[in-house]
Amino acid sequence: MAFAVSSSSAAIHTSSFEQTKGTVNFGQIGSFQPFDRPVLPSRRRWAVKPLNAEPKRNDSIVPSATNLIAPDVVEKVEVEDFEELAKELENASPLQVMDKALEKFGNDIAIAFSGAEDVALIEYAHLTGRPYRVFSLDTGRLNPETYKFFDEVEKHYGIRIEYMFPDAVEVQDLVRTKGLFSFYEDGHQECCRVRKVRPLRRALKGLHAWITGQRKDQSPGTRSEVPVVQVDPVFEGLNGGVGSLVKWNPVANxxxxxxxxxxxxxxxxxxxxHAKGYISIGCEPCTRPVLPGQHEREGRWWWEDAKAKECGLHKGNIKEENLNRHGNGAVHANGTAPDADLFTTANVVNLSRPGIENLLKLENRKEAWVVVLYAPWCRFCQAMEGSYVELAEKLAGSGIKVAKFRADGDEKAFAQQELQLGSFPTILFFPKHSPRPIKYPSEKRDVDSLMAFVNALL
Incomplete structure (x- = not known):
């Protein structure tokens, strides 16, 4: 196998790591050597029906990474319906799901650890008493605190995290061609593909299953339907081909x-x-603390719209019909109907397109206006609903109108050209005696910060 067993529970189960004589040089960038493993007499190969699977690809960075040792004898090909298993486990606890995953796949499954709150996965695995393995992607651009945390986790659980590194030549070419921070200009996908996705692809080709820390409440529009177990829709496992890898999400619910x-x-x-305001933690240049009123995922790739809040490791969550539905790559992340609205209170005026166009034309308004440009499916807009409604309540009767304008779909181009829309939500202040609206520059969306903005412009 491509990974070593990294469990400290040898007193309960004898791990195949202890039975194996091979060694792995984890520090060699771009190199990945398989263990010599004993052939198990009743080896199980998983033949499963793929869900939204991509065509088979052959783009491994290091060809030797795919030359993994497979069993000489396969007695039985077993087909399992993981959709049905997901239904059975829908109400199971994370510990139960973890135990089932480790029981089914043993040494052929590993936990993907990012250095954030998914340390919970390791704790659940530890509590099962079964052998388990942990791997992580070292992109070369993690925070020093994250590296220190890796060391603390290894010592706490008595394990060795198995690191995967990006290909040195690919990183060198990217940096020499486009610089160290090209993702701020043309999006993070290319850098993530080199530093994360391709190393992960190589790692997963040595497994039959992997365990992730995905939760339904994490990301706008991309994780609201994550099941506890699924056939991986993107990556291939040890046997190769679509449907050859199973993905477990024990904390999905x-x-x-x-x-x-x-x-x-x-x-x-x-x-x-985490104590410094970071919730979702990734690479240092692409991660920052979350501010009051923000959703946790806004700390990642903050310069991009909500549709881009996946690095590629879980891009199978993004469905084509969702991209077409809103033109923004997202749907309700909280499971509500796509047409459910936000800020529905008598104190918030609902502006139509003609209404906001008239507001733009007025040079001498009788009242100042605060307007939020929003999309009801956007989790970031949903996160600030309470503070914006409270703002409207505080300003009721003050001579300042509080309003909303739905700026997604067909209205997005207009909002970008005429209303300074960059991403959702955008908040504008229309002064009494000025034709040009003033854009709220901060990402603090608590009511006190919004009130300070309004008061400063009166």
Whole structure:
């Protein structure tokens, strides 16, 4: 196999790592040497029906990475319906899901650890008493705090995290051609593909299944339908071809607050960046603290729209019909109907296209206006709904109107050209005696920050 067993529970189960004599040089960039493994007499090969799977690809960076040792004898090809299994486990606890995953796949499954709150996955695996393996992608651009956290986790659980590195030549070509920070100008996808996606692809080709920390409440429009187990729609496993890899998401149904309650209760080590306002943690140039009123995913790739909040590791979450539905790559992340609206209160005026056009034309308004440009499917807009409604309540009767304008779909181009829309939500202040609206420059969306903005312009 491509990974070593990294569990500390040898007293309960004898790991195949201890039975194996091979070694892996984890520090060699772009190199990935398989272990010599004993052939198991009742080897199970997974033949499963793919869900939205991509065509088979052959774009491994290092060809030797795919030359993994497979069993000489396969006694049985077993087909399993993982959609049905997902339904059976829908109401199961994360511990139960983790136990089922490790029971089914043993040494052929590994936990993907990013250095954030998905340390909960390692704790759940530890609690099962079964052998388990942990791997992580070292992009070369992680925060120092994250590297320190990796070391703390290894010592706490008595394991060795198995690191995958990007191909040195590809990184060198990217940096020499486009510089160190090209993603700020043309999007993060290319850098993520080199530093994360392709190393992950190589790693997964040595597995039959992997375990992720995806949750339904994490990302706008892309993770709201994540099941606890699925056939991976993007990557290939050890046997190759579509449907050859199974993806487990034990905490899919768990809320972020509940994850943190679990970590505190179990006294689990956590990344020190969390205490500085970081929630979703990735590479240093692409991650920042979350501000009041923001959704946790806004700390990632903040210069891009909500549709781009996946790096490519879980791009199978993004469905084509969702891209077409809103033209923004997102749907409701909270499971509500696509047409459900936000800011529905008597204190917030609902502006139509003619209404906001008239507001733009007025040079001498009788009242000042605060207007939010929003999309009801956007989790970031949903996150600020409470503070914006409270703002409207505080300004009621003050002579300042509070309004909303839905700026997605057919109205997006108009909003970008005429209303300074960059991303959702955008907040504008229309002064009494000025034709040009003033854009709220901060991403702090708590009511006190919004009130300070309004008061400063009166």
């Amino acid at each position: 768990v809320k972020g607050n509940d994850i943190w309650n679990f970590l505190r209760a179990m006294d689990v080590p956590v990344n020190s960046l």
